[in-house]
Amino acid sequence: MSTSVFNRRWATLLLEALTRHGVRHICIAPGSRSTPLTLAAAAHASVICHTHFDERGLGHLALGLAKASREPVAIIVTSGTATANLYPAIIEAGLTGERLVVLTADRPPELIDCGANQAIRQQGMYASHPTQVLNLPRPTPDLPARWLVSAIDGAVGALTHGALHINCPFAEPLYGPDDDDLYQDWLATLGGWWQTRAPWLRVAHPTAVAVEPDWPLWRKKRGVVLVGRVTAQEGAQLTAWAETLGWPLIGDALSQTGQPLPYADLWLAHPTAAQQLQTAEVVLQFGGSLTGKRVLHWQESCCPQEFWLIDPMPGRLDPAHHRGRRLVAPVSDWLNAHPAQAQAPWARGLSACVEAVRHYVAARLAGPFGEAPLAHRVAALLPPNGQLFAGNSLVIRLIDALAQLPGAYNVYGNRGASGIDGLIATMAGVQRANGLPTLGIVGDLSALYDMNSLALLRQAPAPLVLMVVNNNGGQIFSLLPTPARARETFYCMPQDVEFSHVAAMFGLNYVRAESWQQVSEATAACWAQGGVTLLEAVVEAKAWADTLNQLATQVANGEIETQLESDIARLEPLPL
Structure with missing residues (x-):
C-alpha cells in the first residue's frame, strides 16, 4: 500500500509543478500503469481533463489545444505501444512549435528487457523529435521533493517550442486506499511554496528583440513580404505594415493576412509577375510552412540582395538556404521594433496581374x-x-x-x-x-x-x-x-x-x-x-484534380492577356 500511496504523492507534485508553468489542459488515455498520473490529474482543481480511447488521436487533440491556446498541454498515456501512437503529434509539434508535455508511464527498470508484459524500451523512443527529454527514476522518498519539482521546472521552463518527453516509471502496487497522512511530510518539505502559484525554479529567457541597425536603409528599398504560418493578430499587423512600406505581400492560406494579392500560386506563373518581382532587393519571410507549389518555387529561385526570415522558432527554416539573416523573434515584437516608413507601392503591375487572374479564375470555376x-x-x-x-x-x-x-x-x-x-x-x-x-x-x-x-x-x-x-x-x-x-x-x-x-x-x-x-x-x-x-x-x-496545373499553364501561356492589358492600361506609369 505504501508504494501506491507514494506513487500518488510523486504524481501529485509532478502535476502541481506543471500547472505552475501554465498547463491547464491534460489529455488522458485509458491505462493501468498511468494510474498515479491519471488520478492526480483528476483530483487537481485547476486543470481540464480530456479523454480519448485512441492515443494517436489523443496526441493530436493535445496538439490542437496547444495551437489555439498557445499554452503547454500535457498528455498522459500508459506504457507499451500506447506511447508509440503519440509519435506523429510529437513530430508535428517539433516542426510547428506547439508545446506538448508528454507523460509516458513506464514499467520500472527491473521489468525492461526481461520478457515482462507490455514492457518496451521507452527511454529515448522518440529520438531527436522532442525538444526536451526527462527520464525520471522510480518514485522513492529517498529523493527530496525539491529534486523532483526543480527537475520538472528546469525541463518545462526551458521548453520554448516542441515537445517535452517525461518518462515516468511506476512500480506496483498501483492501486490501494489513499492514506491521507502517509508521506505528507515529504510534500511538506516544500514549505510555503504550496501557497503560491510560482514555479519552485524559475528559468528566465531573453525578451528583448534585437533591432537591425541598418533597417532604416533596407526599408527604403524594393522589398517583398512573404508570409507563412502566423497568428491572426500577426497577420493583420503584417498586412498594414507591408501596405505602409508599399511592398507586395504574398500570403499563404495560413497567413491570416487576408491575402492582399490572392491566387499567388497562379499569378506567379505569369511573365509580368516574374518581371516585377525579379527587381526586389530584399525579401522578408515571416513564418514557415508555405503551401503553394509556385510560391515555394519563387521563394527558392528569388535572388534578392538579402533574404530575412523572421520566426520565433529557432533553427534553419529556409529550405532554399538563401544568403541573409535568420532572426529569431516573435513576429509582432519584431514588427514593433522595426517600424514601416510610408512610401508608394513599387510593383504596381502585380495588382493588374492579380485582377486579371481573379476574373479568369471566376469565369473558369463558374460551371459544375x-x-x-x-x-x-x-x-x-x-x-x-x-x-x-x-x-x-x-x-x-x-x-x-x-x-x-x-x-x-x-x-x-x-x-x-x-x-x-x-x-x-x-x-x-x-x-x-x-x-x-x-x-x-x-x-x-x-x-x-x-x-x-x-x-x-x-x-x-x-x-x-x-x-x-x-x-x-x-x-x-x-x-x-x-x-x-x-x-x-x-x-x-x-x-x-x-x-x-x-x-x-x-x-x-x-x-x-x-x-x-x-x-x-x-x-x-x-x-x-x-x-x-x-x-x-x-x-x-x-474532374478537378489537375485544375491547378491547368490554370497555371493557361496563365503562363497568356490566356489572361486581354484582361491584363486592360487593367494595366488604367495604371499610371511607374518605373520599377
Missing part, C-alpha cells in the same frame, strides 16, 4: 460543382467570428491557390509534416481551446484515417461543420507524375465509401451534398441551429 469551385468560394461558408481548419493534401492546396480568406480570421492546419494523420482530432482540440464556431475541411482518406476521432466531436463546445470532400481517393497523386498503370491501385486507392453510417455510429448529424446550394444551406443551418454536422461533399473523382 466540384472541389476546385468549392475551394474558390469557401470564404462564403465561414461562420461569423469563427475559424477554419484546413486539412492536407489536395484540400489545402486548392484553398491556398483559389480562395481569398478574410484578414485576421483564424485559420489552422497541420503544415509541419503535412500528414493526413490526426486532422479531425487536431481540429477538435483547436475548438475546445477557444470555443469558436468551426468549419473543418478534409479529404475522404484523411477522414477515414482519423475516423476514431469523430468521437471527440460529440463534445463540441460550439457549432461545427466537418466537410469531407469525397473524391474517392487520394486524387492529389493525379497531380504528380505517378505511373498511370499503378496510380489507382498504389497511390489514389479509391475506397468507394460514403460517410452516413460513420456519422450515425458517433451520433453526428449527416448531410450529403452534390451541389453548391446544398453545401451552402447545410453550413448556414449549422451556424444558425448549432450542433455538429458531418457534411459529405461528393465530387467527381477525376
Whole structure:
C-alpha cells in the first residue's frame, strides 16, 4: 500500500509543478500503469481533463489545444505501444512549435528487457523529435521533493517550442486506499511554496528583440513580404505594415493576412509577375510552412540582395538556404521594433496581374460543382467570428491557390509534416481551446484515417461543420507524375465509401451534398441551429484534380492577356 500511496504523492507534485508553468489542459488515455498520473490529474482543481480511447488521436487533440491556446498541454498515456501512437503529434509539434508535455508511464527498470508484459524500451523512443527529454527514476522518498519539482521546472521552463518527453516509471502496487497522512511530510518539505502559484525554479529567457541597425536603409528599398504560418493578430499587423512600406505581400492560406494579392500560386506563373518581382532587393519571410507549389518555387529561385526570415522558432527554416539573416523573434515584437516608413507601392503591375487572374479564375470555376469551385468560394461558408481548419493534401492546396480568406480570421492546419494523420482530432482540440464556431475541411482518406476521432466531436463546445470532400481517393497523386498503370491501385486507392453510417455510429448529424446550394444551406443551418454536422461533399473523382496545373499553364501561356492589358492600361506609369 505504501508504494501506491507514494506513487500518488510523486504524481501529485509532478502535476502541481506543471500547472505552475501554465498547463491547464491534460489529455488522458485509458491505462493501468498511468494510474498515479491519471488520478492526480483528476483530483487537481485547476486543470481540464480530456479523454480519448485512441492515443494517436489523443496526441493530436493535445496538439490542437496547444495551437489555439498557445499554452503547454500535457498528455498522459500508459506504457507499451500506447506511447508509440503519440509519435506523429510529437513530430508535428517539433516542426510547428506547439508545446506538448508528454507523460509516458513506464514499467520500472527491473521489468525492461526481461520478457515482462507490455514492457518496451521507452527511454529515448522518440529520438531527436522532442525538444526536451526527462527520464525520471522510480518514485522513492529517498529523493527530496525539491529534486523532483526543480527537475520538472528546469525541463518545462526551458521548453520554448516542441515537445517535452517525461518518462515516468511506476512500480506496483498501483492501486490501494489513499492514506491521507502517509508521506505528507515529504510534500511538506516544500514549505510555503504550496501557497503560491510560482514555479519552485524559475528559468528566465531573453525578451528583448534585437533591432537591425541598418533597417532604416533596407526599408527604403524594393522589398517583398512573404508570409507563412502566423497568428491572426500577426497577420493583420503584417498586412498594414507591408501596405505602409508599399511592398507586395504574398500570403499563404495560413497567413491570416487576408491575402492582399490572392491566387499567388497562379499569378506567379505569369511573365509580368516574374518581371516585377525579379527587381526586389530584399525579401522578408515571416513564418514557415508555405503551401503553394509556385510560391515555394519563387521563394527558392528569388535572388534578392538579402533574404530575412523572421520566426520565433529557432533553427534553419529556409529550405532554399538563401544568403541573409535568420532572426529569431516573435513576429509582432519584431514588427514593433522595426517600424514601416510610408512610401508608394513599387510593383504596381502585380495588382493588374492579380485582377486579371481573379476574373479568369471566376469565369473558369463558374460551371459544375466540384472541389476546385468549392475551394474558390469557401470564404462564403465561414461562420461569423469563427475559424477554419484546413486539412492536407489536395484540400489545402486548392484553398491556398483559389480562395481569398478574410484578414485576421483564424485559420489552422497541420503544415509541419503535412500528414493526413490526426486532422479531425487536431481540429477538435483547436475548438475546445477557444470555443469558436468551426468549419473543418478534409479529404475522404484523411477522414477515414482519423475516423476514431469523430468521437471527440460529440463534445463540441460550439457549432461545427466537418466537410469531407469525397473524391474517392487520394486524387492529389493525379497531380504528380505517378505511373498511370499503378496510380489507382498504389497511390489514389479509391475506397468507394460514403460517410452516413460513420456519422450515425458517433451520433453526428449527416448531410450529403452534390451541389453548391446544398453545401451552402447545410453550413448556414449549422451556424444558425448549432450542433455538429458531418457534411459529405461528393465530387467527381477525376474532374478537378489537375485544375491547378491547368490554370497555371493557361496563365503562363497568356490566356489572361486581354484582361491584363486592360487593367494595366488604367495604371499610371511607374518605373520599377
